[in-house]
Every structure is written in C-alpha cells, then in structure tokens.
Amino acid sequence: TLLVPWMLFPAMQVNTDFVRQVSDLNVDKDADLFIICRSGQRSAFAATTLTGAGFKACYNVAYGFEGDKDASGHRGSVNGWKFDGLSWIQG
Secondary structure: OOOOOOEEOOOOEEOOOHHHHHHHOOOOOOOEEEEOOOOOHHHHHHHHHHHHOOOOEEEEOOOOOOOOOOOOOOOOOOOOOOOOOOOOOOO
16 A cells, blocks of 8 residues: 555645656556545546556546535545445554
8 A cells, every 4th residue: 555645735736746756666557556535536637647657557446435425515425435335444
C-alpha cells in the first residue's frame, strides 16, 4: 500500500509532484495500480494522469471508499468500498 496524495490538503490543490512522487517509490510501470479516494473522482484523475505518464495498468476504484452522497447528503450508504462490505481497518 502506498499513499501519495493527488490533491494537497488543506487548499485541495493538485499535487504537481504526484507522478514524480509515485515514480520515486520505484513503482513498476507494468504493475496493477488500484487508485482510491473518498468518492472516486480524485482517484480517476490520478489514474488517468499515471496512465499518461506511462504506467500501464492503472485502475480507479469506482465510487471510492465512501461513495456518493445519499438524499440527506451523507456518504457511505449508497455505494463505495465501505458500503460494499470490503475489508478495511480504522486507522
């Protein structure tokens, strides 16, 4: 598991060093890379960017960890990794 942010907190601006930071971790450009964020939107941009940089098998985890908002504006009750009951550990 690797943690390289696509967006930088608190301003939530694109991490312009993203590809370099991933490359600096000596990630094999032929390895399967599954990219995830809260809702799947930022990770989609990250996966597309890595693919454009020559990484051959980048996959966005659809709906991310918490998924889309429900009618009340809350996440985690419509779709996503957590909603689907997939394995995770509170850190």
